[in-house]
Amino acid sequence: MSRSAHPAGPRHADVLPEGHYSAPPADLNFLDPKVWSQTVGRDADGVATVAGLDVTSLAEEFGTPAYFLDETDFRARCRAWADAFGKDADVFYAGKAFLSRAIVRWLHEEGLNLDVCSGTELATALAAGMPAERIAFHGNNKSEDEIRRAVDVGVGRIVLDSFQEIVRVAHIAQSLGKRQRVQIRVTVGVEAHTHEFIATAHEDQKFGIALAGGQAAEAVRRALKLDGLELIGIHSHIGSQIFDMAGFEVSARRVVQLLAEVRDEHGVELPEIDLGGGLGIAYTSDDDPREPHEIAKALNEIVSRECEAAGLRTPRISVEPGRAIVGPSAFTLYEVGTIKPLEGLRTYVSVDGGMSDNIRTALYDAEYSVALVSRTSEAEPMLVRVVGKHCESGDIVVRDAFLPADLAPGDLIAVPATGAYCRSMASNYNHALRPPVVAVRDGEARVIVRRETEEDLLRLDVG
Ligand SMILES: Cc1ncc(COP(=O)(O)O)c(C=O)c1O
Numbered sequence: 064m065s066r067s068a069h070p071a072g073p074r075h076a077d078v079l080p081e082g083h084y085s086a087p088p089a090d091l092n093f094l095d096p097k098v099w100s101q102t103v104g105r106d107a108d109g110v111a112t113v114a115g116l117d118v119t120s121l122a123e124e125f126g127t128p129a130y131f132l133d134e135t136d137f138r139a140r141c142r143a144w145a146d147a148f149g150k151d152a153d154v155f156y157a158g159k160a161f162l163s164r165a166i167v168r169w170l171h172e173e174g175l176n177l178d179v180c181s182g183t184e185l186a187t188a189l190a191a192g193m194p195a196e197r198i199a200f201h202g203n204n205k206s207e208d209e210i211r212r213a214v215d216v217g218v219g220r221i222v223l224d225s226f227q228e229i230v231r232v233a234h235i236a237q238s239l240g241k242r243q244r245v246q247i248r249v250t251v252g253v254e255a256h257t258h259e260f261i262a263t264a265h266e267d268q269k270f271g272i273a274l275a276g277g278q279a280a281e282a283v284r285r286a287l288k289l290d291g292l293e294l295i296g297i298h299s300h301i302g303s304q305i306f307d308m309a310g311f312e313v314s315a316r317r318v319v320q321l322l323a324e325v326r327d328e329h330g331v332e333l334p335e336i337d338l339g340g341g342l343g344i345a346y347t348s349d350d351d352p353r354e355p356h357e358i359a360k361a362l363n364e365i366v367s368r369e370c371e372a373a374g375l376r377t378p379r380i381s382v383e384p385g386r387a388i389v390g391p392s393a394f395t396l397y398e399v400g401t402i403k404p405l406e407g408l409r410t411y412v413s414v415d416g417g418m419s420d421n422i423r424t425a426l427y428d429a430e431y432s433v434a435l436v437s438r439t440s441e442a443e444p445m446l447v448r449v450v451g452k453h454c455e456s457g458d459i460v461v462r463d464a465f466l467p468a469d470l471a472p473g474d475l476i477a478v479p480a481t482g483a484y485c486r487s488m489a490s491n492y493n494h495a496l497r498p499p500v501v502a503v504r505d506g507e508a509r510v511i512v513r514r515e516t517e518e519d520l521l522r523l524d525v526g
């Protein structure tokens with residue numbers, strides 16, 4: 064792959080907002096393995112490939128926009144997490160990031176557990192054969208029906224999120240003649256360094272029961288008294304897309320303190336703690352996420368140290384990564400439709416999808432990268448904003464990036480690291496048909512979630 068020099072730089076480099084790319088990458092054709100899944104490369108003609116399949120043929124067969132999910136990459140990440148935490152800990156994949164029956168089967172085969180947060184996610188997990196005892200059920204407002212179903216099928220744990228729910232789950236379990244294993248989700252008061260909407264452990268928000276003011280201790284008191292519940296541990300999730308381990312350190316310390324208080328008050332040592340998910344991934348080449356083994360080592364050390372100091376047996380740890388497993392495994396393939404250079408500003412590149420297949424940029428100001436994938440180019444870099452086709456000026460997929468100046472309608476471009484929270488948060492805005500998810504592996508592609516059709520949408524509209 065040749066490296067092109069760009070002595071003049073982009074015409075619009077001076078308008079780059081702070082915190083985004085300050086200079087174009089040295090080689091626009093380079094598909095950085097940091098942000099692309101394991102089997103992505105380019106063939107001899109410069110066309111990008113995944114699992115040995117070229118994106119031009121994939122676009123012809125499956126259409127655009129479409130998500131391509133690299134099964135080999137996904138499975139390797141599952142194994143990396145499972146190996147890093149070992150047999151004395153549990154890894155629960157957070158299904159909210161992206162869930163389908165194929166995903167459930169892969170998780171099962173790779174020995175992972177699953178965290179679900181709705182009755183329908185639970186149904187998907189069960190339909191694909193995930194054993195109920197390997198499922199954790201989350202949510203700040205689970206309905207009675209959802210709770211009944213979860214208890215009835217025998218989920219491994221329900222994570223209690225409010226005082227009302229403690230009683231609700233206990234009653235339902237008792238009425239079914241069962242004792243449900245539960246954890247209590249606490250908010251530890253950590254300000255995770257991430258976007259406000261995806262930080263979840265500061266006190267002023269809807270999740271969990273605050274450690275502050277003794278509320279979590281009171282929740283434990285109540286849960287321990289109820290026959291329908293078997294309290295197995297404490298849960299804390301501090302937020303999402305986090306790089307800094309300091310937040311987890313504070314969280315683990317505070318959770319262990321609570322375990323010590325529980326031991327002192329009730330003479331009970333709760334056997335488990337769950338430190339949630341939230342580990343960040345590389346969306347651009349500037350991001351440097353931690354590897355699972357580093358994360359496991361750091362978390363194990365913190366928990367062991369704190370438990371030793373408190374004279375507690377080290378509890379069994381569990382974690383719930385979603386994004387860190389599926390995020391890097393997929394990219395979204397789009398076709399370029401229109402190109403609008405705005406003199407003195409930037410060039411708007413419109414694709415055939417948008418905020419309906421990736422809401423994260425509009426919602427969290429998320430950063431993504433993008434590459435021309437149907438060919439290589441030696442043209443100079445131009446500063447672009449990749450936008451969708453929706454009736455919304457905030458319909459932005461990639462806020463600031465560089466693409467070759469010879470980009471033309473009909474070119475295929477791809478946005479990497481869209482495996483998490485893109486298809487799962489996709490919408491039908493403007494009656495967009497949600498794109499398919501195509502799994503690719505060893506030269507074969509297969510649709511695991513099909514593209515919606517006009518008929519699907521019209522069937523919902525019952526007149
Ligand atoms: C309780 C819980 N666990 C796990 C996750 C997964 O987070 P992530 O996909 O960032 O790892 C979330 C979402 O933030 C969550 O709310």
Ligand SMILES: N[C@@H](CCCC[NH3+])C(=O)O
Nearest residue numbers: 159261303304423483484
């Ligand atoms: N949906 C969010 C993360 C929050 C998920 C669950 N609490 C994202 O795209 O980053």
